Amino acid sequence: xxxxxxxxxxxxxxxxxxxxxxxxxxxxxxxxxxxxxxxxxxxxxxxxxxxxxxxxxxxxxxxxxxxxxxxxxxxxxxxxxxxxxxxxxxxxxxxxxxxxxxxxxxxxxxxxxxxxxxxxxxxxxxxxxxxxxxxxxxxxxxxxxxxxxxxxxx
Amino acid sequence: xxxxxxxxxxxxxxxxxxxxxxxxxxxxxxxxxxxxxxxxxxxxxxxxxxxxxxxxxxxxxxxxxxxxxxxxxxxxxxxxxxxxxxxxxxxxxxxxxxxxxxxxxxxxxxxxxxxxxxxxxxxxxxxxxxxxxxxxxxxxxxxxxxxxxxxxxx
DNA sequence: TATGAAAGAGTGGGGCT
DNA sequence: AGCCCCACTCTTTCATA
Numbered sequence: 001x002x003x004x005x006x007x008x009x010x011x012x013x014x015x016x017x018x019x020x021x022x023x024x025x026x027x028x029x030x031x032x033x034x035x036x037x038x039x040x041x042x043x044x045x046x047x048x049x050x051x052x053x054x055x056x057x058x059x060x061x062x063x064x065x066x067x068x069x070x071x072x073x074x075x076x077x078x079x080x081x082x083x084x085x086x087x088x089x090x091x092x093x094x095x096x097x098x099x100x101x102x103x104x105x106x107x108x109x110x111x112x113x114x115x116x117x118x119x120x121x122x123x124x125x126x127x128x129x130x131x132x133x134x135x136x137x138x139x140x141x142x143x144x145x146x147x148x149x150x151x152x153x154x
Numbered sequence: 155x156x157x158x159x160x161x162x163x164x165x166x167x168x169x170x171x172x173x174x175x176x177x178x179x180x181x182x183x184x185x186x187x188x189x190x191x192x193x194x195x196x197x198x199x200x201x202x203x204x205x206x207x208x209x210x211x212x213x214x215x216x217x218x219x220x221x222x223x224x225x226x227x228x229x230x231x232x233x234x235x236x237x238x239x240x241x242x243x244x245x246x247x248x249x250x251x252x253x254x255x256x257x258x259x260x261x262x263x264x265x266x267x268x269x270x271x272x273x274x275x276x277x278x279x280x281x282x283x284x285x286x287x288x289x290x291x292x293x294x295x296x297x298x299x300x301x302x303x304x305x306x307x308x
Numbered sequence: 309t310a311t312g313a314a315a316g317a318g319t320g321g322g323g324c325t
Numbered sequence: 326a327g328c329c330c331c332a333c334t335c336t337t338t339c340a341t342a
Binding site for chain 1 (some may be wrong): 158160166168171172175176203204205206207208209210211212213214215217218219220225232242245247248249250251252253254255256257258259260261264265266267268292293295296298299300301302303304305306307308
């Protein structure tokens with residue numbers, strides 16, 4: 001995806017929608033002083049160009065019965081491309097996994113999970129991660145709190 | 155937030171909306187074989203109960219001119235509650251910061267950033283992170299790839 | 309609690325500037 | 326590009342079961 005040229009209006013739209021993604025087109029147009037059709041056209045353009053990837057709901061893991069979040073650092077024994085990708089796929093497909101970072105450095109993967117209790121966390125580590133022969137070790141860090149930053153528009 | 159009691163229908167709604175958050179209420183109702191009004195009430199209930207926290211758009215950082223993502227691990231010298239919170243606030247308010255994990259363990263914070271190039275990354279580390287006296291050290295890991303997992307419903 | 313129907317609100321295309 | 330208009334779709338309220 002190449003760098004898109006965005007004018008000031010595009011940035012305003014993105015800023016507004018970043019605050020409230022469920023803003024109606026009518027409300028968004030009113031806020032920016034645009035005609036509704038113009039606004040709708042712009043937003044569609046941003047989606048078509050891939051600037052807005054998609055719209056997602058955020059669930060409250062605790063309310064759903066998974067109050068314990070952790071980051072599991074995964075270190076590999078070797079870095080054969082094929083095995084790394086297979087592991088990546090496996091991690092992403094593991095229940096209770098929220099996101100998986102594939103990183104360069106001391107660790108190879110950072111796995112963000114939400115589980116019901118410590119036992120469930122142990123099960124994930126033992127049954128879904130260290131079972132893979134390519135995994136050399138893991139280190140788990142409890143997540144006290146997770147907050148969103150200002151993002152790329154900040 | 156206490157654990158909410160969710161029936162099978164609630165879970166189906168959450169699963170459907172997790173796939174496509176921009177599904178119209180009409181389409182959602184049709185998919186689940188519900189009356190539109192019933193479906194709307196259910197969804198509103200899930201929002202009111204906090205099960206659905208909010209709706210967000212996901213921006214493509216690369217398209218916006220920030221193609222380089224990294225995780226910056228931050229380690230503290232001491233852990234006075236007040237200073238830790240102040241640093242947390244500062245990290246979250248830093249431009250280009252996507253999310254900040256406050257974790258227990260070797261590291262204290264994991265800062266996920268998206269920047270335009272290596273120089274910008276260095277500037278964040280030097281000017282926004284290591285400037286805080288409480289920060290004892292950082293370690294930066296380039297993010298090759300980031301994928302979403304199955305989530306808590308998986 | 310779920311439903312259907314009707315009133316109200318929002319959307320998006322066409323023709324125009 | 327942006328705007329206005331209008332037909333269409335979707336949402337929401339309400340009476341009813």
